[in-house]
Amino acid sequence: MAASKLSNEEKLLRLLYLGRLDAKYISGGSEKYESPSQDKTDFFNDLMKTSHTVLLKQIEAVNNDKLIPYRSQLFSLLAFAVCLPTTSNQIKPELCGAVLNLCKTDQDFFDFIKFVSLYRTICNKSKIPHTVAKHISKFYAQKSAQDLMKSFTTHKSYHKWSHKDLIKLGHVKADNAVKQVLINYILHKKVGEDADEEAKKCLELMKKSEELRSSKDPADALPIINELKATIHQVEPSLKKSADVWHAVLPNMHLSEVLHILPKLYKLGFLKKETPTLSRINEALNSSDTVRASGVHPIEVFIHMKNFEKGGKPLDPKLLDHLVKDRNLTEAEITKLKTPNETKCPTVMGYLQKCMNLSCSNVQPSNKRFLITIDVTEKMDTPCLRNKNITGIEAAAAFAWFLLRVEKDVIVAVFKDKDIHIVHLDKKGHLNEHVSKLKENKSKYLVLSSPIEWAMSQKKHIDVFINFIHHKDYYSAIPKEVKEKMSKPVDAMHRFRKKFNLTQAKLLNVCLSYPHMVTCDGSPNILDVAGLDAGVPKVMEAFYRGNFC
Template sequence: MSAPEQELKRLLHFGREIPFYQPGDRVKNEVYHSCVSNTIENLLAGEKIADIANCIVKAYSDGYSAHPSMLVYALAVCAKQNTNPQLREAAYKALKTVCSSSENLFLFIKFAKKLSQNDSIWGSGFKKVCKEWYLKKDVKTLAEIAGKYKKCNGWLHKDIIKLIHLKPDTPGRAAIIKYLLFGIKAAKKEFGENSEAHEILNYLQTVEDLKHLTDEQLAARSVEIHHFTIDHVPPHLLKSKEVWGALSGNLPLPVLLKNLERIGTLGFLKPNSVLVNKIIDAIKDENAIAESHLHPAHVFVALQNYEMSFKFVVEPKKVAKLPTIPNPKIICALHELFASTCKLFLPPTGLRYSVAIDLKSLKTTDKCYRCTQVTSAEASIIIAFCLLHADREVSVSVANVEEELLPLELTKNMTISNGIEKLKQSRMQRMKICTPVEWASKQKKEYDVFVVVTDTNHKGISNAITVLQNYRKEMNIPNAKLILVMLKCHFEPSWIKEIKDPGVFVIGGFDGNVPRLIEAFSRGAF
C-alpha cells in the first residue's frame, strides 16, 4: 500500500491522514479540506485513479467509517477536480451508492458548492446523476423521502428539481414532484383524479395532516398505522408519551438507542409505564437486532448515556421531590443487547492479540476524553471484551512492579462490572508503551497486534516503534502492529507526525467507534 493510498484510507475511516484518531465531528469543525484534496492530488500523480472511487465505495459498503460524512466530502473532491475526467466520471458513478439517501445527496451538493466557489456545480454529468436519483427510485420510496425530508444541509428538494429541470416519467412520480415544488393542494388539484397517483397523494396528505395535529392520541394512531418514523413527526409531538409509544415499534434500533436518553429525561420511562414494555420489546426484537449491525461499544455508550443522564436533570423553581432514576428493566435489556451484539457482530480477524492495560486510577470520576459517561476502566474492559469475543488468541495482561506482564483472567461470559473487579484485584503497576513488546520478545511469544490501553498522555513513541521493529525481525512477523489508546488524551501529541511506520496507530480519547477502528486497523483496512 503506497503512502498516499494509506492516507486516503485513513481519511475515509477516521477523518485524518495521519495515524491518529480522536472522537469529534471533523466535518462540523471543518478540519478536513486541505488534507483530502492533497491526498487525492498525490494519488492522481501516481495514476491511482480507479482506486480512489473504489476505496470510497468500499469504505461506505463496509460501514466501518467513524466519519461517514468524510466519504461524501472525498467524493465531492473527486467530482469537482479538473485534473482527470475519468476520476470525475467514476465519482458520479460512485455517488449512486454513497449518496443513495437524501441526507447524503444534500451533503454532497453542499460540499460540491463549497469546493466550486464561484463556479456552477450543475454540469451535464451532475444533472444526469441527480435526475437518475429521482427517476430510478421506487415511487413509494420517493414518497417516503418526500414526506421525511424537504430540507437538509441547507438544500431543498425543490431547489434541486428546478436546477436539473426534472421531467417525471409516471403520474405517481409527477404527483410527488408537484408536491415538493408547490405543496399538497397543487398536487391534488392536478393529479387528484389520476388513479395511479391516488395512493401516493393519500400518503402525502396524511404526512401533512400529522404536521398540524395537536391531539396526541390521533397523532399516535397515525404514526402506528402508516409506520411513520421520527423524521416524519413534528417537534411538538415528540414531547408526547403516546407518540413515542407508537414510534417505538417503527424505529431502527440505532435510532431508538440514540433517543433513549431523550425519552427518559421526558419522564416517560418510569416504573409501570406502558411505554417501558414497548421499549424493552423493541430492544429485544431479534429481527431488529439482526438488521441493526450495532457494535457492542455503541450499545454500551448508549446504556451509559441513558443511565448517567438522570444525574444531570435539574428542575429549577420546582418543589423538591424524589430524584428520578433510570428504569432497571431498561438497563437490564440494554445489558442483554450488549451480550447479543458481542455474539453477532464481532467478526474474527484470525490474528493474535496482546492487550496490555495500564491505568493509574480505577475511580468512577476518571472519565474518557470525548466520552465522559464512560470511565477509563470501563473503556479498557470494553476494548478487551470486543477482541476476546471476536478472536481465540487474545491475551489480556497488566504489569507488576518489575514491569513483567501478568495475565488478567477475563472470559466471554463476564459482565463489564466483573471485568473491572478483576482489574481492581490485579494490583496493576505502571508500564511503558514498549513493555508488552519487550515482554513478548523475551518470552518468545508470537503476536500480530499489540494494543496498549492507558490513561497516561505519553510524550513519545519512538522507543516503542524501535522495539516493535526489532520484534518483527526476531520473531519473523513482518506485519506486527502496535496500537496505543490514550483514553484521556485531549490534544494531538506533537510526536504524532513523526510516526512513519505504517504499522502504528494512536487513539486519543474514546467513543463507540474505537473498538471497531482497532479491528479495522488490525486487519489492514487502513
C-alpha cells in the first residue's frame, strides 16, 4: 500500500513524527532541509475543507509522547494550517485555541509564532493574522502575575520574538492591577507608584533578571543566579568565562544542556581534577535520580560523549568558508579550525560512560524480537550525516549496545556479501569492545534483503529488522549475478509477513551518511532513516512500538 492510500490519521502521524508524508526521517529536522512540499500543501488543503478536527485529535493524542523527535513539529503543523489561504476564518479560532491547550511551556507558544511568521513570509504576507494576535492576548491572559514574572525572568525572548513584541502585537490588557504593573514594566520599563506588595516583589525579581543579563562582574551576578536559580542562558555572555558562574548555574540546567556544554567547559580549563566545576559535572552525570528525571536517551549521551572526546563539534563548513574569506586566515589557522584538539580528560569520559549506563533505564523494553544487521564495508569508518565526530560503525555499535541492554530478544549480525553472519556481543560489554568485534568482520558488498531471507530460511520469528548501512552506493558494489537473483527489501518483507503471519513485522533501514537514499515504497511498517541525531533513537522506537506507520 503506497503512502497515497494511507488514512488521514496515518498521514498526520507521519507528519508529526517524521515531518513529511513519505516514510523517511532525516536527522536535523524537516525544516532544516526543505520548505513545505506540494504533497503536504494539497493534503492540508483537503483536510481543512473536510475534516480539520482530525488534525486537532491527532495532535492532542501525541501531545504527551516523549518519542516525538521535535516537539515543535506539533506547532509547525498548526501554524501551517492557520496560514493556508484555503483555511476558512471559521476554523482558524479553533486551531489557535488548540495551540493554547497544547502548550506546556512558553517555548511551545513561541514556536507557534515563529512558524506562523515563517509561513506568512513564504506566502508573501507580512502581518500576523488577526486571529493569531487575538490568541496572543489570550495566552497572556491565562498567566497569573507570578507566571508572567517567571516567564520574563527565565527567558526574555525566543526565536528573536520577545515578550514585549507579543504583548504589543496582541494588545494585551491585564485583568488585574498587579499584572498591569508588570506589563507596563515589560513594555516601558515604568514602575507605577501605586504598585502593591505583590507587584513590588515581582518587579524586584524582574529587575534583577535584567541586571543579570547586563552584569559583567561575577560578584554581582552570583547572588542573583542563586536567587533566581538562573541558567547560563540568563547571564551576560562575558560571564560564560567565569568558573564561579558555571559552578552556580550548572545545578539549574537540564542534563541535555550540561552534556552539550562539556567541550566548552573543557576548553575553558574548568574540568581539571579537584575543581568545583568537575564536582558539579559528576553530580549531574552520575546521579541516577538526575539521569532518570531528565529522560535522556543513551544514544543522546553517546553523541555528546563522542563530541566531547573529539574536542567539540566540527566547525560548520559555511562558517569556515566565511572565516577563511573575511579574516585571511593562514593555513595553520585553517587546519586548527578544521581539526579540534581531542580532549584528554579520562575522568569526564568515565562519568559519561556511567551516564550512558544509567540512561538505559530511561528506555522501557518493548518485548519485540530484533534482528540488527550492520554494514562492515570500509565506508563504515567514515562520518555520519549531522554528526561528523561519529563513524558509521561506531553509531551502529552504539545502537546494538543499548538494545542488547534494554531488550530481551536481540540478534546482532553483520552483512557478509550476499548473506549475513551472526555476531555474539556481550550484553554487559563495553561499547569499544563491540566496535572492535564488529570490525573483525569484513565484507566487499551487502544485500539489504539478506537479513529477511536469513530469518525465513532459519524460521526465525522477527518483529523488527534494523539494517545499518553507510551510503546509497552500496548497490553499485553488488556483483551483477547477485543483483539478478536478489529480492528488494520491500518484497522480501511482504513474503516474510505472509510466511509467518507476522503482519505487523517492521523494517528499518538506517543510512548513516546520506540523506537521499530510498529503499521503502511508502507502504506501512517500512521506514528509511538518514543520518544520526538525538531524534533518531526516538523516531525508531516510536516506529517499532507502532506509534506511527
